[in-house]
Amino acid sequence: MTALVxxxxxxxxxxxxxxxxxxxGALRDLVSGRSVEVAALSGVSLTVGxxxxxxxxxxxxxxxxxxxxxxxxxxxxxxxxxRVCGLDPWKERSAxxxxxxxxxxxxxxxxWDLAVVEAxxxxxAVFEVPPDLYRSRLGALQELLDLQPLLRTPVRELxxxxxxxxxxxxxxxxxxxVVLLDEPxxxxxxxxxxxxRAFVRDLAARDGVAVLLTTxxxxxxxxxxxxxxxxxxxxxxxxxxxxxxxxRLGGRRRLVVTTRGPIxxxxxxxxxxxxxxxxxxxxxxxxxxxxxxxxxxxxxxxAALEVLGATVxxxxxxxxxxxxxxxxxxxxxxx
Amino acid sequence: MMRxxxxxxxxxxxxLHRFAYRMEVLSAVVSAAVVVFLNASVxxxxxxxxxxxxxxxxxxxxxxxxxxxxxxxxxxxxxxxxLGARVRDGQIATDLIKPLDLHLWLILRDLGRAGxxxxxxxxxxxxxxxxxxxxxxxxxxGSWLWVALSMVLATLIGGQLxxxxxxxxxxxxxxxxxxxxxxxxxxxxxxxxxxxxxxxDALRDVVVWLPFQGMSHTPAMLFLEQLDGAGVTRxxxxxxxxxxxxxxxxxxxxxxxxxxxxxxxx
Amino acid sequence: xxxxxxxxxxxxxxxxxxxRGDFVFQALGDAVITLVGLFLxxxxxxxxxxxxxxxxxxxxxxxxxxxxxxxxxxxxxxxIYAINRTYILGGELDRLLLRPVDPFVQILLDNLxxxxxxxxxxxxxxxxIGAHGAGxxxxxxxxxxxxxxxxxGALVIGGLLTAxxxxxxxxxxxxxxxxxxxxxxxxxxxxxxxxxxxLAILVSTAMPxxxxxxxxxxxxxDRPEWHPYAAIQPLVGVTLMFAAHRFWTWSSHxxxxxxx
Numbered sequence: 001m002t003a004l005v006x007x008x009x010x011x012x013x014x015x016x017x018x019x020x021x022x023x024x025g026a027l028r029d030l031v032s033g034r035s036v037e038v039a040a041l042s043g044v045s046l047t048v049g050x051x052x053x054x055x056x057x058x059x060x061x062x063x064x065x066x067x068x069x070x071x072x073x074x075x076x077x078x079x080x081x082x083r084v085c086g087l088d089p090w091k092e093r094s095a096x097x098x099x100x101x102x103x104x105x106x107x108x109x110x111x112w113d114l115a116v117v118e119a120x121x122x123x124x125a126v127f128e129v130p131p132d133l134y135r136s137r138l139g140a141l142q143e144l145l146d147l148q149p150l151l152r153t154p155v156r157e158l159x160x161x162x163x164x165x166x167x168x169x170x171x172x173x174x175x176x177x178v179v180l181l182d183e184p185x186x187x188x189x190x191x192x193x194x195x196x197r198a199f200v201r202d203l204a205a206r207d208g209v210a211v212l213l214t215t216x217x218x219x220x221x222x223x224x225x226x227x228x229x230x231x232x233x234x235x236x237x238x239x240x241x242x243x244x245x246x247x248r249l250g251g252r253r254r255l256v257v258t259t260r261g262p263i264x265x266x267x268x269x270x271x272x273x274x275x276x277x278x279x280x281x282x283x284x285x286x287x288x289x290x291x292x293x294x295x296x297x298x299x300x301x302x303a304a305l306e307v308l309g310a311t312v313x314x315x316x317x318x319x320x321x322x323x324x325x326x327x328x329x330x331x332x333x334x335x
Numbered sequence: 336m337m338r339x340x341x342x343x344x345x346x347x348x349x350x351l352h353r354f355a356y357r358m359e360v361l362s363a364v365v366s367a368a369v370v371v372f373l374n375a376s377v378x379x380x381x382x383x384x385x386x387x388x389x390x391x392x393x394x395x396x397x398x399x400x401x402x403x404x405x406x407x408x409x410x411x412x413x414x415x416x417x418l419g420a421r422v423r424d425g426q427i428a429t430d431l432i433k434p435l436d437l438h439l440w441l442i443l444r445d446l447g448r449a450g451x452x453x454x455x456x457x458x459x460x461x462x463x464x465x466x467x468x469x470x471x472x473x474x475x476x477g478s479w480l481w482v483a484l485s486m487v488l489a490t491l492i493g494g495q496l497x498x499x500x501x502x503x504x505x506x507x508x509x510x511x512x513x514x515x516x517x518x519x520x521x522x523x524x525x526x527x528x529x530x531x532x533x534x535x536d537a538l539r540d541v542v543v544w545l546p547f548q549g550m551s552h553t554p555a556m557l558f559l560e561q562l563d564g565a566g567v568t569r570x571x572x573x574x575x576x577x578x579x580x581x582x583x584x585x586x587x588x589x590x591x592x593x594x595x596x597x598x599x600x601x
Numbered sequence: 602x603x604x605x606x607x608x609x610x611x612x613x614x615x616x617x618x619x620x621r622g623d624f625v626f627q628a629l630g631d632a633v634i635t636l637v638g639l640f641l642x643x644x645x646x647x648x649x650x651x652x653x654x655x656x657x658x659x660x661x662x663x664x665x666x667x668x669x670x671x672x673x674x675x676x677x678x679x680x681i682y683a684i685n686r687t688y689i690l691g692g693e694l695d696r697l698l699l700r701p702v703d704p705f706v707q708i709l710l711d712n713l714x715x716x717x718x719x720x721x722x723x724x725x726x727x728x729x730i731g732a733h734g735a736g737x738x739x740x741x742x743x744x745x746x747x748x749x750x751x752x753x754g755a756l757v758i759g760g761l762l763t764a765x766x767x768x769x770x771x772x773x774x775x776x777x778x779x780x781x782x783x784x785x786x787x788x789x790x791x792x793x794x795x796x797x798x799x800l801a802i803l804v805s806t807a808m809p810x811x812x813x814x815x816x817x818x819x820x821x822x823d824r825p826e827w828h829p830y831a832a833i834q835p836l837v838g839v840t841l842m843f844a845a846h847r848f849w850t851w852s853s854h855x856x857x858x859x860x861x
Contacts, residue, residue: 094701380795
């Protein structure tokens, strides 16, 4: 698999000017304002291959957007290299932007005061898409993203979900090989989210597009991403598959056992002693057995049935959610 | 006592706002110097080699051209745009529920702004212009006092005129065109562009009955010591009368505007 | 490129026509500023027959030329005013950097201000009236140079202000610097010998706004001593714009977008 996006040791710093308080402070700032250097990214590396969807996740201010902006060529890296389809986004901008499609969930790329179709026409002209190719692509996108009813609407009158769909179409008119999505599903309802996820999944699978996705919605990650990169305070702290992330953390699996009638405390203690696990009481007739993610559930189920016998009414097994995993991961990082 | 503190804080805020940014202070000085110098250049060229103009000697014409524009810089305000913007983005609703009188608040804030303008903009430009162009300083210390008092009144006139313009924003969507128009009209009618005594007769007859001349012509005449004792009193009296008249006009329009807002729901 | 620009301008015209009310209001507001200048000239010449040897007709030609240059500048370069607040501080530049067209050109195209076309007309009318009074004979040299000089004058102003907006990439909140540089354009309206020497030097060298008014105007007047300067005006305009654009692009490398 060829890597279409290659980021190596990316560093980006910003100048910040702290302000002093009050009249005297304002006067002093006037005379001697100093600026402080803050590192938003301190050495991030990542790759995205053709047909691959990589999730880029981290808390607010971790450096997600800065990374995306460096990959798009909006920001010049302070140091380190970025290569997209073999090009330096920053030095070879005009060739580079023809290779990428970008959607910012929080901000439209379209013109507020134009109707959607006019904005798309103009973008096709800007990207020099030949007219017949444009017509066929627009036709296909219109179908997939259900744009037909929106085309004549001015961009400013679109709802958020409609706008993101239009932005996706706009980003794909020139058939980019790399797609960068910055929080594409933020603030969307479940139905639209599902539609967009399906669309992105197809894009990678069918067209071999490389997708880099930042999101706070771990549902996006779980349903889309082949790999994840976790970033915290400007540095990548994990890279790998979701399963690897779960295993690495030793997230907890949970077996919940419900019985007919209350469970005696003796039985709970017996279970805990025998399995060497934690057994918690959820209700008089329900216990929760927590064990490591790497451990098989069969011996635990067997033990539970043996100890509690015929009173067992129901068994259910819960895998650690990605949210818990990520939360646990950051807790571990900070401690 | 508490109230006085609030109002003082308000004046202070207006002044503070004025020098929040280094570049803005510097550029205010330079941009004021630009217009003042242009006006002085043109009028100096006009009276060059001539005995005078409309009863003023060449040096007095030059001084008038400098002072009248500087006075406009201090007394002219963007309060109308500020008020217009508050109405447009709906912030006016939160202003109305605060235990503050918005009219007084804005006017006092503007007084602070004018004070900072006088110290940080007008004074340096005045010194610069006086060193470049023919210029005559007041001969009596008392004249400075009258000029200072006149400038306070000029600011109150400018501020309240702007407030009235801003109130139109309650009815009108786009106040910036009107503000533009007001700025140009003020420059002409106040005497900043053409000294009042050099204006065509028909225009001058109108101008003396308008508040605008209080914004720069009056301070310029006091600076040039063109008025005798009774003349000074009368000139300041006219300015003060306009301040009171405009104050009442503002209160009345403000009350009606609030009605309009609350009845129509903004 | 031509296809892009045509498509772009067509969209702007469409959008503008949708807001006809604002259109009229703006044009009126700008006309008032123009009238203030005319009022000043008219009043002056009720008192004196000439100012340092320049009569009212010659001043009207200068004034009309400056107005036409300024009007052209307003139409084409309106976007310059939005650069600092909207594009640099507001982060709108992000969007433009994702398209294969020069971002500066995109800013101009997105902000074309067709409302100010009447200002150009007004300037030309004043120029014609003055030229008529001054007895200007319209030969090929005059007819060809008029549009060239108007456009070049706009490039002089546009070039200088472009350089100033580029400073926004280096210092935050230089928003007023542009208004300040713009204000200097008023000096371009009057003959250089109206101005004190330092100012005359300033507006013919570092801030050469006299190339956007007085100097090109002399081309049409019987003032042969100024003609050599007038003749190089188009070159000055093009050179300034070119250099300023290079500086802008180079400075834009410091763009920091908005918060992370």
